[in-house]
Amino acid sequence: MVRARRNHVDVLTTDMLVEDVHFTRALSTPEDVGHRALHVNLSDVAAMGAEPRFALLSLGLPPSLEAAWVTRMVGALLASARASGVFLIGGNISRAPIIFVDVTVSGAAKPRHVLRRSGARPGDELYVSGAVGAAAAGLAWLQSQSRATRDTSGGDAAPAHGVLAEHDDVMAAVTRYRRPDARVALGVQVGRNKAASACMDTSDGLADALRQLAAASGIGVRVETAAVPVAPAVAQVAGMTGSDLSALIWSGGEDYELLFAVPRRARRRFLHATGRAGLPMVTRIGVCTRELDVLMVDQAGAGSALPDGFAHFAPSAPSGAD
Amino acid sequence: MVRARRNHVDVLTTDMLVEDVHFTRALSTPEDVGHRALHVNLSDVAAMGAEPRFALLSLGLPPSLEAAWVTRMVGALLASARASGVFLIGGNISRAPIIFVDVTVSGAAKPRHVLRRSGARPGDELYVSGAVGAAAAGLAWLQSQSRATRDTSGGDAAPAHGVLAEHDDVMAAVTRYRRPDARVALGVQVGRNKAASACMDTSDGLADALRQLAAASGIGVRVETAAVPVAPAVAQVAGMTGSDLSALIWSGGEDYELLFAVPRRARRRFLHATGRAGLPMVTRIGVCTRELDVLMVDQAGAGSALPDGFAHFAPSAPSGAD
Numbered sequence: 334m335v336r337a338r339r340n341h342v343d344v345l346t347t348d349m350l351v352e353d354v355h356f357t358r359a360l361s362t363p364e365d366v367g368h369r370a371l372h373v374n375l376s377d378v379a380a381m382g383a384e385p386r387f388a389l390l391s392l393g394l395p396p397s398l399e400a401a402w403v404t405r406m407v408g409a410l411l412a413s414a415r416a417s418g419v420f421l422i423g424g425n426i427s428r429a430p431i432i433f434v435d436v437t438v439s440g441a442a443k444p445r446h447v448l449r450r451s452g453a454r455p456g457d458e459l460y461v462s463g464a465v466g467a468a469a470a471g472l473a474w475l476q477s478q479s480r481a482t483r484d485t486s487g488g489d490a491a492p493a494h495g496v497l498a499e500h501d502d503v504m505a506a507v508t509r510y511r512r513p514d515a516r517v518a519l520g521v522q523v524g525r526n527k528a529a530s531a532c533m534d535t536s537d538g539l540a541d542a543l544r545q546l547a548a549a550s551g552i553g554v555r556v557e558t559a560a561v562p563v564a565p566a567v568a569q570v571a572g573m574t575g576s577d578l579s580a581l582i583w584s585g586g587e588d589y590e591l592l593f594a595v596p597r598r599a600r601r602r603f604l605h606a607t608g609r610a611g612l613p614m615v616t617r618i619g620v621c622t623r624e625l626d627v628l629m630v631d632q633a634g635a636g637s638a639l640p641d642g643f644a645h646f647a648p649s650a651p652s653g654a655d
Numbered sequence: 656m657v658r659a660r661r662n663h664v665d666v667l668t669t670d671m672l673v674e675d676v677h678f679t680r681a682l683s684t685p686e687d688v689g690h691r692a693l694h695v696n697l698s699d700v701a702a703m704g705a706e707p708r709f710a711l712l713s714l715g716l717p718p719s720l721e722a723a724w725v726t727r728m729v730g731a732l733l734a735s736a737r738a739s740g741v742f743l744i745g746g747n748i749s750r751a752p753i754i755f756v757d758v759t760v761s762g763a764a765k766p767r768h769v770l771r772r773s774g775a776r777p778g779d780e781l782y783v784s785g786a787v788g789a790a791a792a793g794l795a796w797l798q799s800q801s802r803a804t805r806d807t808s809g810g811d812a813a814p815a816h817g818v819l820a821e822h823d824d825v826m827a828a829v830t831r832y833r834r835p836d837a838r839v840a841l842g843v844q845v846g847r848n849k850a851a852s853a854c855m856d857t858s859d860g861l862a863d864a865l866r867q868l869a870a871a872s873g874i875g876v877r878v879e880t881a882a883v884p885v886a887p888a889v890a891q892v893a894g895m896t897g898s899d900l901s902a903l904i905w906s907g908g909e910d911y912e913l914l915f916a917v918p919r920r921a922r923r924r925f926l927h928a929t930g931r932a933g934l935p936m937v938t939r940i941g942v943c944t945r946e947l948d949v950l951m952v953d954q955a956g957a958g959s960a961l962p963d964g965f966a967h968f969a970p971s972a973p974s975g976a977d
Contacts, residue, residue: 334666334703334769337659344656347711347747347759354750381656389669391713391757425669428676431752435713437669437759447656 335387335422341441346377348536349391349435358432360475363402365511366434367409373536374438375417375515376589380534382448382524383440385419385517390436393429406434417517446524453531453550453594455623460603462516462590463613465539467564469585470571471510474503477574506566513589519612520591528603531594538586540639544627546592553626555636556619564588583629583640594621657709657744663763668699670858671713671757680754682797685724687833688756689731695858696760697739697837698911702856704770704846705762707741707839712758715751728756739839768846775853775872775916777945782925784838784912785935787861789886791907792893793832796825799896828888835911841934842913850925853916860908862961865941866949868914875948877958878941886910905951905962916943 337343350356350370361369371388378385390410394403414421419438516534523529531550535542539561547554563582571578593615595603607615619630628636659665672678672692683691693710700707712732716725736743741760838856845851853872857864861883869876885904893900915937917925929937941952950958 334664336664336766342656342658343665343761345709345711345745345759345761347713347745347757349713349715349747349749349757351715351749351751353752387667389667389759391669391671391759393671393673393755423667423669425671427671427673429673429753429755430675433715433751433755435669435671435757437667437711437713439665439667439761444658 335439338441340443342444342447344378344381344383344440344442344447345437346374347435347437348373348377349433352432359479360472361511363405364409367406368413368512370434370436371410371413371417371419372513372515372589374436375419375517376513376534376536378438378440379515379517379520380448380532380591381440381442382446382520382532383442384521385417385438385440387439388414388419388421388436390421390424390434392424392426393431393433394426395430395432396428398432442524446527448520448524448529448532450531450533450546450549453546453552453621454596455552455621457530457594457596457621458600458617459543459554459556459619459621460593460595460615460617461535461539461562462519462615463588464562464564465535465588465590466567466582466585467506467509468513468587469510469581470503470564470567471506471508472587473574473576473581474570475507475510500566500569502564502566503570506564506570509564510587513587515589516591516613519607522606522609522612523593523603526602526606528595528599528606529593530596530599533592535588535590535592536586538584539592540583540641541586542592543639546594547621547625547627550594550621553622553624554619554628555622556629556639558629559632560616560618562614562616579640657761660763662765664766664769666700666703666705666762666764666769667759668696669757669759670695670699671755674754681801682794683833685727686731689728690735690834692756692758693732693735693739693741694835694837694911696758697741697839698835698856698858700760700762701837701839701842702770702854702913703762703764704768704842704854705764706843707739707760707762709761710736710741710743710758712743712746712756714746714748715753715755716748717752717754718750720754764846768849770842770846770851770854772853772855772868772871775868775874775943776918777874777943779852779916779918779943780922780939781865781876781878781941781943782915782917782937782939783857783861783884784841784937785910786884786886787857787910787912788889788904788907789828789831790835790909791832791903792825792886792889792898793828793830794909795896795898795903796888796892797829797832822888822891824886824888825892828886828892831886832909835909837911838913838935841929844928844931844934845915845925848924848928850917850921850928851915852918852921855914857910857912857914858908860906861914862905862963863908864914865961868916869943869947869949872916872943875944875946876941876950877944878951878961880951881954882938882940884936884938901962
């Protein structure tokens with residue numbers, strides 16, 4: 334039972350992690366899963382410019398699962414909630430053949446501060462927070478380590494948690510995958526300053542976010558490939574693991590960065606609002622167009638279609654499952 | 656994005672149906688599952704005396720599931736939502752090895768009208784709506800039909816939907832199992848009239864509801880066994896299927912009736928509020944006591960402990976799974 338904030342609207346969102354679809358117990362600790370299950374929802378709330386307030390937790394648990402896994406997962410979820418000012422106010426547990434962690438978060442925003450996917454207009458500039466590809470690179474690296482461990486240990490899946498990355502960048506990418514950090518403060522700042530015409534998160538990859546924002550707004554986009562801020566580990570991991578560089582950048586997902594459309598007249602307000610201490614960097618990556626194509630443009634000015642985003646039901650969808 | 660009702664609080668609840676735990680595709684149609692997934696949540700909202708307003712739907716779907724199953728299930732959920740004045744405002748779909756349908760519902764109530772589990776006091780009378788055991792009897796009958804069909808057809812699980820019950824009572828019990836009808840109007844009426852000190856639904860059985868209400872309120876209860884309104888099909892199905900009569904009545908669950916504690920000074924108000932046209936009958940079944948025991952009392956006045964309720968992780972938990 335909660336009391337709505339006066340003069341605010343509630344935003345409600347739900348997202349879940351399913352074992353062997355969004356995570357595996359081999360590559361994520363219980364704490365990783367608890368943290369991530371909350372943050373994938375915080376990211377949706379942030380993309381609406383709202384402050385997250387309350388969470389509900391719906392758990393599916395196999396009877397064979399050790400109690401300690403659940404305690405650690407829920408403990409981490411609670412700690413992450415506390416750190417974000419979110420109260421876990423209820424939930425539900427059911428028996429299930431696999432683990433799933435389904436979280437609903439409600440947030441609050443003043444009606445005029447709410448960000449939507451659908452407000453972008455031709456001429457608006459596109460900005461993305463942080464850097465893209467880190468989570469996908471982190472996952473690809475974990476998977477390659479897990480394969481290597483299995484190969485040398487004769488088939489048994491060994492947890493990769495203890496394996497040390499040689500490079501800080503790769504370690505940071507692994508952390509980004511395991512413990513994504515929803516851009517809550519950034520979304521709230523941009524919403525409060527009415528500094529964007531549209532916003533969505535990159536949970537299913539940058540290409541998907543661009544496409545969805547374009548479709549919802551009835552516009553096209555042109556993204557300058559060279560302008561896209563790629564996480565430093567991405568090229569390195571692609572080289573080390575043989576992963577497709579372009580897929581890591583465009584389709585990887587799970588970075589939980591925010592994509593904004595910013596009207597030119599709001600540019601200064603946007604850069605001021607996002608320039609505050611503690612907020613992630615934002616980078617201009619392209620522009621919204623009247624033509625409905627969703628294009629990436631190389632430095633010579635040649636445009637081509639964006640690669641596909643994460644497809645939940647594709648036969649070989651990239652995912653946390655190894 | 657929703658606007659809270661002025662001078663109301665929001666109540667939020669989440670509950671899910673997991674394939675082979677809460678339902679099987681052999682014994683429930685997609686429409687049954689969609690309707691039930693909503694109503695198990697409406698029942699929680701009703702037990703708080705709140706009016707349901709918005710729903711979120713989180714779906715786990717195996718890639719092999721035919722699209723028609725999903726369309727029919729979601730269609731029924733939407734129809735049930737419309738019929739209850741509830742708007743489905745969002746959701747999420749994920750790949751999963753089994754079907755699960757996780758619903759979150761938010762409702763609204765004036766703060767002084769909210770019903771809780773914890774308000775019962777010694778001397779308050781206990782009332783239950785409708786009749787108990789119907790859903791459990793309906794499920795037991797469906798399972799026995801399904802076994803019979805399998806036995807005669809040589810092992811293949813055949814859907815029991817088409818099998819005609821000989822008796823209207825049994826048919827009504829089957830409907831109660833497949834399409835429970837949350838007591839929303841009843842909960843709202845009792846809440847508005849401040850006619851109960853505590854309330855909870857019987858989703859996990861009458862025994863469980865009595866125990867939980869007693870524990871939350873710090874009281875005991877004495878239930879007169881002879882006063883409990885048992886659905887007409889229960890004895891019949893117990894005879895036909897060899898099910899344990901007492902288990903069907905006390906532990907069956909899934910009836911989604913409401914259990915109320917009513918202070919003596921509010922009795923007349925309670926009976927007036929619940930006597931309105933269209934509301935289910937309520938029956939006085941016992942009384943709250945200062946002693947903390949949760950007892951059933953036979954007609955000779957001898958007390959004994961209540962049978963166990965539905966245990967989600969018990970090895971042989973009664974469930975929709977055959």
